[in-house]
Amino acid sequence: xxxxxxxxxxxxxxxxxxxxxxxxxxxxxxxxxxxxxxxxxxxxxxxxxxxxxxxxxxxxxxxxxxxxxxxxxxxxxxxxxxxxxxxxxxxxxxxxxxxxxxxxxxxxxxxxxxxxxxxxxxxxxxxxxxxxxxxxxx
Numbered sequence: 001x002x003x004x005x006x007x008x009x010x011x012x013x014x015x016x017x018x019x020x021x022x023x024x025x026x027x028x029x030x031x032x033x034x035x036x037x038x039x040x041x042x043x044x045x046x047x048x049x050x051x052x053x054x055x056x057x058x059x060x061x062x063x064x065x066x067x068x069x070x071x072x073x074x075x076x077x078x079x080x081x082x083x084x085x086x087x088x089x090x091x092x093x094x095x096x097x098x099x100x101x102x103x104x105x106x107x108x109x110x111x112x113x114x115x116x117x118x119x120x121x122x123x124x125x126x127x128x129x130x131x132x133x134x135x136x137x138x
Contacts, residue, residue: 004038055089057082058118066129067095067111068121074129077111077122089115091122 005013014020015034048054059065059079067077077095084090090112113122123129 004034004041055084057089058115059091059124063124065093066123066126067093067113068123068129074123074126080110091115093122 003016006016007013015038018034045054061079061082063079065077065079066074069075075095077093079091080094081092082089083092091114093111093113095109095111096107118124119128
């Protein structure tokens with residue numbers, strides 16, 4: 001599917017295949033046609049969202065995330081796979097466990113989490129993963 005829009009270096013959206021001096025609603029037929037196509041595409045995307053056919057992923061394969069191992073520990077993990085199943089969307093994480101008796105010995109672990117775990121057990125930034133002072137149990 002070809003893009004109807006693009007963004008400038010400053011993040012401003014514009015219509016592709018339309019001259020910059022024609023980027024107005026009252027512009028040329030080409031601009032109006034491009035706007036119509038954009039609205040059609042937007043309506044198609046909204047239809048797919050309503051039917052549950054379009055999923056916005058919180059991360060992508062290769063991203064680094066923070067996994068809450070328990071109330072006191074988090075581990076950096078890498079997203080190695082994303083699976084969409086009838087029960088939900090699962091993210092497969094790979095992380096390392098250091099052995100307490102040998103700091104050079106690390107064990108690779110894999111763990112599946114549901115998308116619903118993002119913001120609860122899995123975090124996109126280290127700051128989000130760290131417990132707030134009120135959350136720390138004494």
